[in-house]
Amino acid sequence: MSSKPKKRRGLRKPCSVCGRWFVADARVGARQKTCSEECRRALKVSHRATFAKNNPHYWRERRLDAKIERIAGKQSPPELGTRPPALRQMPGAYVLSKMGTEALVILGELGRVLLAGAQSEMEVQVLRLKEEFGEVLRAEPQSEIAAVSSRS
Numbered sequence: 809m810s811s812k813p814k815k816r817r818g819l820r821k822p823c824s825v826c827g828r829w830f831v832a833d834a835r836v837g838a839r840q841k842t843c844s845e846e847c848r849r850a851l852k853v854s855h856r857a858t859f860a861k862n863n864p865h866y867w868r869e870r871r872l873d874a875k876i877e878r879i880a881g882k883q884s885p886p887e888l889g890t891r892p893p894a895l896r897q898m899p900g901a902y903v904l905s906k907m908g909t910e911a912l913v914i915l916g917e918l919g920r921v922l923l924a925g926a927q928s929e930m931e932v933q934v935l936r937l938k939e940e941f942g943e944v945l946r947a948e949p950q951s952e953i954a955a956v957s958s959r960s
């Protein structure tokens with residue numbers, strides 16, 4: 809009447825993260841690379857890092873493609889309010905009419921990258937100035953102040 813359920817035996821293999829031997833789930837078989845959820849997550853993180861290293865512009869390109877798709881066919885450049893003030897000076901409608909959507913989006917991105925670079929450089933300069941100014945204040949000899957105040 810009832811047949812004995814077949815015992816599904818998984819493949820024994822070493823975990824590609826920790827190296828420990830494990831029995832792979834029979835349903836997954838040879839495709840299973842890790843022994844545990846923890847190792848599976850670690851492998852995923854490692855794969856993501858490898859992907860990001862090999863495809864450094866992937867997400868930016870996807871974002872720009874999506875933006876080009878959103879803007880395509882529109883007569884005026886949208887999202888003017890979301891642009892940094894320095895980039896609002898770029899005549900978006902003019903660029904759009906002369907060069908098209910791709911150029912508008914790419915020039916906008918170029919502007920953002922340059923602006924971010926300039927801002928981060930300015931922050932570094934401010935920190936350096938504060939540090940140097942602080943050193944000058946600390947180095948101010950107390951004796952000179954005392955000398956000046958005793959004269960009066």
Ligand SMILES: [Zn+2]
Nearest residue numbers: 823826843847
């Ligand atoms: Zn493992």
